[in-house]
Amino acid sequence: MFETYTIKDIAKALGLSTSTVSRALNGSHEIGAETKRLVLEYAEKINYRPNPIALSLKEQRSHSIGVVVCEVANNYFSQAINGIESIAYDRGYHVIITQTHESFDREKANVEHLISRHVDGLLVSLSAETTDLAQYKYLHNKGFPIVFFDRVAPDITTHKVTVDNYKGSFDATEMLINKGFKRIAHLTNSYNLLISQDRLKGYQAALEKHGLPFREDYMKHCNHGGMNHDEVEVIIKELLDLPERPDALFVTADRLTINCLQILKKLGMRVPEDIAIAGFTNSDSAELFDPPLTTVRQPAFQIGQIATERLINLIESKYPVTEFITEQLDTELLVRSSSDKLSAK
Amino acid sequence: MFETYTIKDIAKALGLSTSTVSRALNGSHEIGAETKRLVLEYAEKINYRPNPIALSLKEQRSHSIGVVVCEVANNYFSQAINGIESIAYDRGYHVIITQTHESFDREKANVEHLISRHVDGLLVSLSAETTDLAQYKYLHNKGFPIVFFDRVAPDITTHKVTVDNYKGSFDATEMLINKGFKRIAHLTNSYNLLISQDRLKGYQAALEKHGLPFREDYMKHCNHGGMNHDEVEVIIKELLDLPERPDALFVTADRLTINCLQILKKLGMRVPEDIAIAGFTNSDSAELFDPPLTTVRQPAFQIGQIATERLINLIESKYPVTEFITEQLDTELLVRSSSDKLSAK
DNA sequence: TTGAAAGCGCTAACAC
DNA sequence: GTGTTAGCGCTTTCAA
Numbered sequence: 227m228f229e230t231y232t233i234k235d236i237a238k239a240l241g242l243s244t245s246t247v248s249r250a251l252n253g254s255h256e257i258g259a260e261t262k263r264l265v266l267e268y269a270e271k272i273n274y275r276p277n278p279i280a281l282s283l284k285e286q287r288s289h290s291i292g293v294v295v296c297e298v299a300n301n302y303f304s305q306a307i308n309g310i311e312s313i314a315y316d317r318g319y320h321v322i323i324t325q326t327h328e329s330f331d332r333e334k335a336n337v338e339h340l341i342s343r344h345v346d347g348l349l350v351s352l353s354a355e356t357t358d359l360a361q362y363k364y365l366h367n368k369g370f371p372i373v374f375f376d377r378v379a380p381d382i383t384t385h386k387v388t389v390d391n392y393k394g395s396f397d398a399t400e401m402l403i404n405k406g407f408k409r410i411a412h413l414t415n416s417y418n419l420l421i422s423q424d425r426l427k428g429y430q431a432a433l434e435k436h437g438l439p440f441r442e443d444y445m446k447h448c449n450h451g452g453m454n455h456d457e458v459e460v461i462i463k464e465l466l467d468l469p470e471r472p473d474a475l476f477v478t479a480d481r482l483t484i485n486c487l488q489i490l491k492k493l494g495m496r497v498p499e500d501i502a503i504a505g506f507t508n509s510d511s512a513e514l515f516d517p518p519l520t521t522v523r524q525p526a527f528q529i530g531q532i533a534t535e536r537l538i539n540l541i542e543s544k545y546p547v548t549e550f551i552t553e554q555l556d557t558e559l560l561v562r563s564s565s566d567k568l569s570a571k
Numbered sequence: 572m573f574e575t576y577t578i579k580d581i582a583k584a585l586g587l588s589t590s591t592v593s594r595a596l597n598g599s600h601e602i603g604a605e606t607k608r609l610v611l612e613y614a615e616k617i618n619y620r621p622n623p624i625a626l627s628l629k630e631q632r633s634h635s636i637g638v639v640v641c642e643v644a645n646n647y648f649s650q651a652i653n654g655i656e657s658i659a660y661d662r663g664y665h666v667i668i669t670q671t672h673e674s675f676d677r678e679k680a681n682v683e684h685l686i687s688r689h690v691d692g693l694l695v696s697l698s699a700e701t702t703d704l705a706q707y708k709y710l711h712n713k714g715f716p717i718v719f720f721d722r723v724a725p726d727i728t729t730h731k732v733t734v735d736n737y738k739g740s741f742d743a744t745e746m747l748i749n750k751g752f753k754r755i756a757h758l759t760n761s762y763n764l765l766i767s768q769d770r771l772k773g774y775q776a777a778l779e780k781h782g783l784p785f786r787e788d789y790m791k792h793c794n795h796g797g798m799n800h801d802e803v804e805v806i807i808k809e810l811l812d813l814p815e816r817p818d819a820l821f822v823t824a825d826r827l828t829i830n831c832l833q834i835l836k837k838l839g840m841r842v843p844e845d846i847a848i849a850g851f852t853n854s855d856s857a858e859l860f861d862p863p864l865t866t867v868r869q870p871a872f873q874i875g876q877i878a879t880e881r882l883i884n885l886i887e888s889k890y891p892v893t894e895f896i897t898e899q900l901d902t903e904l905l906v907r908s909s910s911d912k913l914s915a916k
Numbered sequence: 917t918t919g920a921a922a923g924c925g926c927t928a929a930c931a932c
Numbered sequence: 933g934t935g936t937t938a939g940c941g942c943t944t945t946c947a948a
Contacts (some may be wrong), residue, residue: 230689230939243919248943258917275687279633280941282624285922290665299653311643311670320635320663320688342620344575358818452806487859511854514832516861519839588935593927603933625925627939684920 231274240264251276282344290320291537292340294350296328296451301508302480302526303351306375310349316379317484319346319540326353328451337361347541349533352379353394354416354451371540375533376524377419378552385536386552389524391421394557395428395478398504398522401559402474403436406567407502411465412456415451415479423449425478425506443473453482455489462489466501474498474565477505478522487515503564506557516561525555546567575618579858585609596621627689632685636882637685639695641673641722641796643809646824646853647871651720654875662883664691671698673761673796682706692716692886696874699761715731716885720878721869722764722811723897730881731897732874734765739867740773740823743849746865747819747902748781751912752847756789756810756817758831760796760824767792769819769825770851789817797826800834809832811846818909819843822850823867832860848909851902863907870900 227478242261249257250265268274282288291314295303307323314321322345324336333353338361340348350362350372359379359541363378366372366382377387402410405547412429415422430440446461448454466470477483477484483505490497497503497517504520532553578592587606594602595610596619607888613619627633630883635905640648652668659666667690669681678698682704685693694708695717711717711727723731727777747755757774759767776784791806793799802828810817822828842848842862849865857864877898886893 234941244942246918246943249918252943256917261917277628277941278688279624280924281943282928283622283628283940284942284944286924288624297653298643298656299646299649301644307668308644308670311668312715315669315684320665322668323652323656323668325653339660343623393676393728394825449669463917484856484859487856509856510828511856511860514829514836514860515856516859516863518861557907579925589925590927590936591934594934597927601933606933622925625940626927628942629926629928631940656918 230277231272232277234275235266235272236265236274240268257570287346287541288320288344289318290322290325290343290345291534291541292337292343292345292348292387293321293323294305294326294333294336294340294352295323295350296346297453297481298323298325300480302376302524305422305508305526305531306351306533309527309532310534311530312527313534313538316495318539328354328384328453330355330358334361336371337365341365341370347373347537349381349537350374352377352419354419354449354453356419366510369546371537373533373540375529377421380420385533385540387529387533387536388421388551388554389529389557390554391424391478391557392428392431394506394522394524394559395476396432397428397475397557397559398520399429400436401520402476402486402502402504402565403432403438405502405565406509407474408438409444409470409472410438410474410476411446413446413448413461413465413475413482415447415482416449417447418449419507422478429476429478443468443523448479448509451479452485455485456461458482459489462486462493466493466495472501474504477503479505480507480509483507483519483521484509485526487519496568497564502566512560513562515564517564517566520559520562520565523558523560529555576624577622578619580617581610581613581619585613601633616763632691632886633665634663635667635688635690636692636879636886637682637688637690638666638668638692639671639678639681639685639693639697641671641696641698642670642671642798642826643668645825646855647721647869650853650871651875651878654877655879656875657872658876658879658898660884664883673699673798675700675703676828679706682710685703686710686715692718692882694882695719695724697722697764699764699794699798702763714891716882718878718885720874722766725765729895730878730885731895732772732878732881733766733777733897733903734869734874735899735900736769736771736823736902737776737867739851740770740903741777742773742902742904743865743867744774744777744821745781746906747847747910748777748783749822749850750847750910752819752910753783753816754817755783755819755821756787756791758791758793758806758810758820758822758827760792760827761794762792763794767823774821788813793827795822796824797830800830803830804834807831807838811838811840813820817846817848819849822848825852825854826851828852828864828866829854832864842909843911844913847911857905858907860909862909862911865907865910866905868903868905870903874900 326333375387671678720732
């Protein structure tokens with residue numbers, strides 16, 4: 227299994243030329259049936275495996291795809307990577323994962339690194355800091371295959387896979403309103419991210435539909451996506467210190483949601499008595515929380531799969547692709563008691 | 572950034588030979604200072620990046636390491652992968668992640684795949700099903716670099732990085748005993764895994780030290796590591812149906828711990844009133860659970876880092892390595908109220 | 917139907 | 933100090 231036989235070895239053993247062996251192995255038709263059988267048999271016997279590096283050099287392709295995410299240790303992204311890996315594996319691609327830790331500089335370096343490693347395409351979810359899309363535009367204009375997922379780039383026309391963030395956010399907000407909450411604060415990721423903007427819009431639309439005012443002071447961004455715990459704590463305190471304290475909190479980022487709960491707990495706030503909570507998260511244990519957490523859940527695995535399918539199709543396309551799809555999957559709203567309206571105060 | 576210049580391009584542009592360019596680029600001393608400057612300047616200008624594939628072919632190394640884990644979407648492993656990635660990135664290696672989903676067949680296929688892809692080394696955490704270590708032995712005997720982490724292979728002498736599972740388990744069990752629990756059941760992963768055996772031993776030793784009997788019927792294995800939810804449910808029910816129902820449950824696997832809680836909740840069991848719980852998990856939200864969960868936490872990130880350091884050292888070693896280290900880091904016992912002894916029944 | 921040879925990008929042994 | 937060349941493993945013309 228580990229010996230590294232080459233076609234040269236086969237050729238020598240069988241008294242053939244390397245090109246004949248190559249042809250036999252690749253099922254070419256310009257070869258004698260008997261020779262072919264001989265070669266295939268022998269190759270099978272010694273368990274010959276073509277050297278993928280040599281192939282890559284020849285084909286000018288690496289059979290690997292680069293992935294750019296903020297963090298692997300994140301419910302959403304680890305599930306998405308699972309999906310990415312499942313498709314990539316089936317289609318014969320390596321997956322090279324890089325993490326930005328929400329830093330634009332790190333993201334830029336990662337992309338450069340992946341490109342210099344000659345990945346065949348890129349699967350990108352932008353960092354919270356990223357506003358400069360120059361490198362992606364540059365690559366995309368050169369025809370380099372890129373697919374964005376989750377945190378997609380606003381003005382680059384390529385395949386994109388997300389959920390319907392507007393709707394997911396609208397539905398959750400409306401649910402809170404229907405429960406009787408009137409002062410719903412909104413805590414979201416960096417405004418740079420399109421998903422944050424969409425989630426904000428969904429939130430606003432729900433308020434408007436139900437005749438509730440949109441209040442600037444109820445609207446908070448965390449520019450580091452919850453990587454910076456202190457930043458979140460300051461924000462939460464600001465919200466709690468408002469003269470008209472919010473009666474519910476709608477959080478639209480995975481890590482942020484968990485952070486919020488930790489901070490509220492630390493501050494001794496009761497959920498949902500003092501403040502109700504609903505949040506985006508893909509945590510598998512949200513139902514185990516105290517109280518069970520109302521969540522908007524994304525089909526992360528499936529998103530990873532679809533994005534990877536699209537990317538590989540792009541890579542393997544014989545012709546330049548000009549038609550790009552933006553796909554929006556549905557979120558799932560799981561209503562639990564963290565968003566109950568309790569009269570007690 | 573994306574143009575793919577070669578040393579040939581540089582050579583042509585500067586009227587030099589490719590070898591001269593190569594020498595200049597590689598800081599060889601047998602080269603004129605002026606020529607070197609010229610080459611470096613030009614290379615910088617066009618943003619030359621050596622083709623790693625060509626290098627790999629030449630060096631017979633791929634600068635990539637293969638990772639075998641059961642699942643990415645797992646608190647422990649996603650954190651470990653974070654650590655792996657951080658070191659690999661710094662030292663110029665790709666990380667290729669594969670998942671076994673706790674299946675031996677899948678594990679075998681993954682290893683074969685990685686080997687055929689010519690990874691330079693392997694970072695392995697065995698699947699719950701694995702008992703046959705033939706392929707690893709084979710590779711290891713050939714001098715192929717392998718480092719095991721977490722679920723290490725019993726009789727292969729190479730670097731291994733784990734926690735002190737015996738101690739982690741002993742301490743947690745002793746804590747339960749000190750709290751006043753007398754009938755402590757033990758739920759662990761497949762017996763195939765050395766970590767399961769070590770954790771079992773720690774549990775047994777703590778019982779013995781405190782004069783409590785070890786009862787076979789309090790000892791349960793989940794052979795699929797919690798991948799199979801129904802398997803866990805059956806086992807939990809068996810425990811709860813025992814004439815002398817356990818008063819505490821000590822679970823020693825990440826996914827299993829979460830599963831248990833879900834099942835107990837579903838069955839309407841109160842924790843810790845009906846049954847107390849302590850478990851191995853690296854979940855970041857254990858303190859948010861209802862009740863807050865007592866956990867044994869592993870330094871997963873650090874384990875990933877150390878294992879990767881070791882592996883790369885092995886790969887880059889000039890001489891065959893014969894001295895191997897088995898490193899055991901400390902676990903952290905976080906006592907929370909899921910393991911409180913409440914007199915109420 | 918098969919073989920010889922070039923070439924993918926790079927390094928290094930060997931000339932000069 | 934610099935150029936020439938072979939070779940890493942493979943595919944693919946071009947000849948035979």
